[in-house]
Amino acid sequence: MRANAWMQWFAVFSLSCLFAVSGFAQTPVAKISGDVVRVDGQNLELRAKDGQKVRVELSDHLRLNARSPAGADALKQQAYVGATAVPQPDGTLLASEVHVFPESMRGTAEGHRLLPPEPGKEPKSTMTNATVSGVTGGKGTSTMTNATVSKVSPGDNALTMTLSYPGGDKTVVVPQGTPIMKTETTDRSALVPGAHVVAYAVKQPDGSLLSDRVNVGKDGYAPPA
Numbered sequence: 726m727r728a729n730a731w732m733q734w735f736a737v738f739s740l741s742c743l744f745a746v747s748g749f750a751q752t753p754v755a756k757i758s759g760d761v762v763r764v765d766g767q768n769l770e771l772r773a774k775d776g777q778k779v780r781v782e783l784s785d786h787l788r789l790n791a792r793s794p795a796g797a798d799a800l801k802q803q804a805y806v807g808a809t810a811v812p813q814p815d816g817t818l819l820a821s822e823v824h825v826f827p828e829s830m831r832g833t834a835e836g837h838r839l840l841p842p843e844p845g846k847e848p849k850s851t852m853t854n855a856t857v858s859g860v861t862g863g864k865g866t867s868t869m870t871n872a873t874v875s876k877v878s879p880g881d882n883a884l885t886m887t888l889s890y891p892g893g894d895k896t897v898v899v900p901q902g903t904p905i906m907k908t909e910t911t912d913r914s915a916l917v918p919g920a921h922v923v924a925y926a927v928k929q930p931d932g933s934l935l936s937d938r939v940n941v942g943k944d945g946y947a948p949p950a
Contacts, residue, residue, distance in 0.1 A: 755928065757781065761920045761941075769916065769924065769936070781924050783913075784937035791911040793943040795825050797884060799905060805831040806857060807908070808888065808897045811849050817885070817896040818851065822949055824908045835890050853897075855890035904949050911941065921947040 757779060759771030769781045800806065805826045810818035826833065837853040861884075884899040899905075916922070921942035926934035942948050 755926050755934065757924045757926055757934070759922065759924075761916050761918050761922060763918060764913065764916045769922075769939070771922065771924065779934070781926050781934045781936045783939070784935055786937050787913075788938045789911045789913065789915060790908050790938075790940050791915055791943040792824075792906045792908050792940055792948040793946050795905045795907045797899070797905060799825045799907065800857065800860060800884060800886060800899070802857065804857060805833075806886075806888070807852075807854060808886070808899070810851065810853075810897055812851065813898070817898050818853075820897050820899045820903050823899055823903060823905045825905065827907075827909050829910070830908070837890060837893060837895055853888055853890065853895050855888035855894065857886045858889040858894060859887035861885050906948065908940075911943075915941045915943070919945075921945075923948055 757771065759773045759779065762770040762772050762778060764770075764783075767783045767785075769783055771779050771781065773779065800823065805828070807822075807824035807826065808818070808820040809822040810820040813819050833854060834852070835854040837855070838851060840850040840852055882901045886897045886899060888895050888897055916939070923940045924936045925938040926936040929935055940948050
């Protein structure tokens, strides 16, 4: 695929640079959203919102996570969660997504880190994997925080969580209406035609895309891109 064609394809699918948690660690990856058309061996074919198709090769070390909607009551004491957020002037983080992990995933990627910036933009978002040690009402503005919830209290229009991890903690504000999702491990049987997925892929030298991580919506749910 020529460079210009690749850039056009990149724009069509609104790809953004991220760091993979494992497998392609420290390698920029593309985040591709679409609906499953079919799975043929190691090949996953997706259809974007505009109807165009893209093929992604699935790694032998593929990690599949199923996501389903959850309510604010899932953000309870000692829950292990992940919050995508951005730093605010007062030092807190404003969540755009919160993921609630099962006990089997406790400790996964625990800690706080910056996410790589989108092309041409300053670094802004972070990822924090941690335990929620407190929650109160509050106001909150994008980072990723995975943590265990140790205390939660409702606010007027937002929840403010304290996420603790070895060596530190972060205060994360969760505005009303912020997507809250349950995340659980699954297998390739979840990749059925019509399922909504977000695939994290690395461009190979021959122009193909290889993915070692795919999030799939459970029971028709469309996980945020």
